[in-house]
Amino acid sequence: MADVSNILFDFGNIIIDIDIPGAIERIGSLKRNDVSEQDYDSHIRDLVRKYEVDAISTDLFINGILKLSDVKVQARDVIDAWNSMLVGIPAYRLTMLQQLRGKFGLFMLSNTNYMHIEWVHAHLKRDHDIHDFETRYFDEVYYSHLIKARKPDHGSFRLVAREAMITPSKTLFIDDNEENIAAADLLGFQTLLSPPEKDVAEDLKLMGLF
Numbered sequence: 001m002a003d004v005s006n007i008l009f010d011f012g013n014i015i016i017d018i019d020i021p022g023a024i025e026r027i028g029s030l031k032r033n034d035v036s037e038q039d040y041d042s043h044i045r046d047l048v049r050k051y052e053v054d055a056i057s058t059d060l061f062i063n064g065i066l067k068l069s070d071v072k073v074q075a076r077d078v079i080d081a082w083n084s085m086l087v088g089i090p091a092y093r094l095t096m097l098q099q100l101r102g103k104f105g106l107f108m109l110s111n112t113n114y115m116h117i118e119w120v121h122a123h124l125k126r127d128h129d130i131h132d133f134e135t136r137y138f139d140e141v142y143y144s145h146l147i148k149a150r151k152p153d154h155g156s157f158r159l160v161a162r163e164a165m166i167t168p169s170k171t172l173f174i175d176d177n178e179e180n181i182a183a184a185d186l187l188g189f190q191t192l193l194s195p196p197e198k199d200v201a202e203d204l205k206l207m208g209l210f
Contacts, residue, residue: 004190007107007172008171009174010175011112012112014175015093017089030065031070032071039068053144053145054146055148058113066078096200100204105164107160108142110144112145113145151177154187157173175192
């Protein structure tokens, strides 16, 4: 691997532990019986894609799920199901970031949304007494709903490189998704695929980065 000046992190399954299968199952349980699994899955995927780039509001996202949900389902049920994806950030990963911060430019590019980031901020305050997550651990953070672009779209990576003024060839991009890694490879980033069954802290230790 060539010299690394910057590290660009994904968030879910890299910094924060998440449970995508559990959340999918919980959201699926809200479906009305007369709606097919295929139609429901397609509808949810479309809502998520739009919500992650701020093409629809939180209210429209929730109401979009309620539209195909059982009549007994309330907005609170949708919020709880959606946020059930988030498990939490272990303290040792925050320590990892702190140790890396002095050696590299640290950035994050995440496909996310308003509800999830609100949950993250509450979790960090409650469990870690951290009120300045983005500025304490990163030079800059790029959330898809704020930059209105998401991975693996090349535009999201180009925006980060341009605004952060980083050179892709000197930047290590870490993600758990092969499609996102492939996009970054094409744009000249150094890349590291770190799937959920692995841990990014161990990966970076093995690479001698901290």
